[in-house]
Structure formats: structure tokens, C-alpha cells
Amino acid sequence: xxxxxxxxxxxxxxxxxxxxxxxxxxxxxxxxxxxxxxxxxxxxxxxxxxxxxxxxxxxxxxxxxxxxxxxxxxxxxxxxxxxxxxxxxxxxxxxxxxxxxxxxxxxxxxxxxxxxxxxxxxxxxxxxxxxxxxxxxxxxxxxxxxxxxxxxxxxxxxxxxxxxxxxxxxxxxxxxxxxxxxxxxxxxxxxxxxxxxxxxxxxxxxxxxxxxxxxxxxxxxxxxxxxxxxxxxxxxxxxxxxxxxxxxxxxxxxxxxxxxxxxxxxxxxxxxxxxxxxxxxxxxxxxxxxxxxxxxxxxxxxxxxxxxxxxxxxxxxxxxxxxxxxxxxxxxxxxxxxxxxxxxxxxxxxxxxxxxxxxxxxxxxxxxxxxxxx
Numbered sequence: 001x002x003x004x005x006x007x008x009x010x011x012x013x014x015x016x017x018x019x020x021x022x023x024x025x026x027x028x029x030x031x032x033x034x035x036x037x038x039x040x041x042x043x044x045x046x047x048x049x050x051x052x053x054x055x056x057x058x059x060x061x062x063x064x065x066x067x068x069x070x071x072x073x074x075x076x077x078x079x080x081x082x083x084x085x086x087x088x089x090x091x092x093x094x095x096x097x098x099x100x101x102x103x104x105x106x107x108x109x110x111x112x113x114x115x116x117x118x119x120x121x122x123x124x125x126x127x128x129x130x131x132x133x134x135x136x137x138x139x140x141x142x143x144x145x146x147x148x149x150x151x152x153x154x155x156x157x158x159x160x161x162x163x164x165x166x167x168x169x170x171x172x173x174x175x176x177x178x179x180x181x182x183x184x185x186x187x188x189x190x191x192x193x194x195x196x197x198x199x200x201x202x203x204x205x206x207x208x209x210x211x212x213x214x215x216x217x218x219x220x221x222x223x224x225x226x227x228x229x230x231x232x233x234x235x236x237x238x239x240x241x242x243x244x245x246x247x248x249x250x251x252x253x254x255x256x257x258x259x260x261x262x263x264x265x266x267x268x269x270x271x272x273x274x275x276x277x278x279x280x281x282x283x284x285x286x287x288x289x290x291x292x293x294x295x296x297x298x299x300x301x302x303x304x305x306x307x308x309x310x311x312x313x314x315x316x317x318x319x320x321x322x323x324x325x326x327x328x329x330x331x332x333x334x335x336x337x338x339x340x341x342x343x344x345x346x347x348x349x350x351x352x353x354x355x356x357x358x359x360x361x362x363x364x365x366x367x368x369x370x371x372x373x374x
């Protein structure tokens with residue numbers, strides 16, 4: 001069978017890596033890896049391909065950044081041509097980016113079956129582009145690989161037939177299990193003069209947090225207030241531009257307790273997260289990785305698609321209000337045994353074998369252009 005896997009953003013590379021590696025073990029699968037180039041910094045994504053030992057994409061569409069409509073439409077046009085040229089039996093789209101939606105829509109319009117990896121995640125906040133992408137992608141798909149029982153339940157509640165839904169576990173957890181031993185060899189702590197459990201990590205990239213100067217100032221004010229906590233901030237290029245525009249960048253550089261660093265690779269980020277006292281983030285993926293690495297997470301959003309993490313008490317939602325952010329951090333600083341408590345939590349995201357389950361499910365079908373779950 002010809003399997004086309006579409007990625008476009010760095011988190012999608014992580015989610016897809018276990019599937020790619022598993023597919024390469026099956027001679028009966030012809031893997032067609034397509035990179036949309038959704039992020040203008042394609043060169044930055046190459047470190048992930050290298051770290052995760054992935055083959056070069058068959059196609060790089062080089063779409064680049066733009067408005068949601070322009071970017072998604074441009075990707076759809078290029079993906080339509082790519083799908084027609086390479087004639088996949090199945091198109092697989094992971095996650096919730098514009099690449100995910102473009103791949104799902106272009107394939108469905110060409111009557112090529114779609115498999116959505118990470119199906120059923122819901123924040124129920126339609127202001128988030130990711131929520132729109134994941135919902136529409138799910139309803140275009142013939143195979144919906146749900147990472148958790150809650151995700152599968154969400155799909156059933158939306159009227160998707162149960163036979164289309166497969167509880168697979170989370171491929172991001174597969175990746176973490178596989179790469180954690182490599183991450184422990186990273187010298188990132190030594191390089192940054194950090195000691196385990198004596199610093200925090202901040203990541204910030206969502207438009208609702210960085211595009212409005214007033215909101216960005218409230219978050220940065222919280223970071224400036226926490227002077228007794230070293231804060232490591234791998235800064236996204238777009239976020240850096242927004243800080244510069246809001247006249248906050250120089251202030252961050254001068255703060256002795258804040259370490260601004262360039263974006264880092266997957267292994268270094270795992271190592272930083274594992275040894276951090278806590279993480280501040282608006283990333284969906286980091287919320288899960290913090291749980292798996294037993295590090296408390298403070299999410300700079302009012303809602304999350306990964307409600308499993310909040311129900312377990314491993315993650316707290318604080319939005320972007322200064323006082324709420326500071327209060328949550330102070331609470332964690334007072335709990336000396338919090339990491340021990342987190343280690344005792346049950347992982348609702350599977351057993352690290354999601355990719356094997358996904359490929360086994362796909363290979364169990366008889367393949368033609370009209371294949372749908374039966």
C-alpha cells in the first residue's frame with residue numbers, strides 16, 4: 001500500500017516519527033513523506049529529522065507563512081497536485097495544524113481515505129485555529145486514531161461511527177519513550193549553567209498570547225516578578241519579533257534570572273523539561289511531555305485540549321493574568337515532593353506502542369482507492 005504522511009510543523013515531526021520508523025519496517029508499505037513547509041523556518045525543522053533519524057521528505061511544498069486562509073488554500077492546491085501525482089492509497093495527517101486540515105480536505109475531495117492521528121482532542125474553544133482544524137479533519141477522516149479514552153468519547157459524542165474510531169494511544173509518548181535515553185546524554189544543563197530542579201522553562205508562541213502587546217506584557221510581568229526562579233526561555237522567532245515590537249525584549253535580556261536562548265532540538269528540550277522545577281507554556285505538546293517527565297506544568301491558556309493532564313493535577317490553567325501565573329508558580333515552589341507525586345500518576349496516553357497499533361490497523365485492511373473502515 002502507498003501511505004502518504006503529511007507534516008508541516010515541528011511538533012508534527014515528533015508525532016509522526018514513530019509511525020515513519022514503524023512504516024519503514026514494513027516492506028509492504030511504500031511511505032510517501034510530504035512536508036508542506038508550513039513554517040518559514042524549514043531549516044530549523046531539519047534538526048528534528050536528524051535527531052529522530054528520519055528520511056528526507058519525498059516532497060517539500062515550501063508553502064511558508066501567511067494568513068490562515070492563504071496558507072491553507074495554497075497547501076490544498078499543492079497537495080491536490082501531489083496526491084494526484086503519487087496516487088496514495090491512504091493519506092495520514094497528524095495533529096491540528098493548517099497542514100493537517102489542508103491534507104484532510106484535499107484528500108477527501110479526491111476520494112482518498114484519510115487517517116487522522118491524534119483524533120478527538122477538544123478544547124471546545126472555537127477561537128483557536130487548532131480547534132477548527134482538528135474538528136474538521138476528524139469529520140473528513142475514515143480512520144480516527146484517538147490517543148485517549150476521552151478523545152474517543154468526544155468523537156462518539158459528535159456522531160462519528162464507532163467503527164471509524166481506534167483507541168491507539170499517543171505517538172508523542174512513543175517518541176518520548178524511544179528518545180529519552182538519548183536526551184539524557186544532552187549537555188544542555190551544563191551548557192546553560194543550570195542545576196536540576198533549580199530552574200523553570202518557558203515556551204510561548206500562540207497568537208492569542210504574543211500578538212497583543214497588552215497580553216504579552218502581562219505574561220512577561222509575571223516572569224519578571226518571579227525573580228527567585230531562574231527562567232529558561234527558548235524563544236520562537238515570531239515571539240522574539242513580538243517582544244521587540246512591544247519594547248519588551250531588552251527588558252528580558254537585562255533580567256538576571258531570565259535566560260533567553262535560541263530554539264533548541266527535541267533531545268535538549270526533553271532534558272530541560274525533565275530537570276525543570278516547572279514549565280510555563282501555551283503548547284499542547286509540552287503539557288503532555290511535562291506529565292510524562294513528572295514536571296509540574298502551568299499552562300498560559302484558559303482551556304486545553306488535553307484535559308487529562310488537568311484532571312490528574314499535573315497541569316494548571318492560568319490564562320494570561322499576571323497574578324494567577326505568579327500564584328501558581330509560588331504554590332509549586334512550596335511543594336518539595338511534587339515530582340514524587342507526579343511519578344505516581346497513571347498515564348492515560350497509552351503504553352508507548354501507538355505507532356505499532358496504528359500500522360497494524362491500517363495493514364489489516366484490503367487496500368483500494370475506495371477503502372473505508374468496515
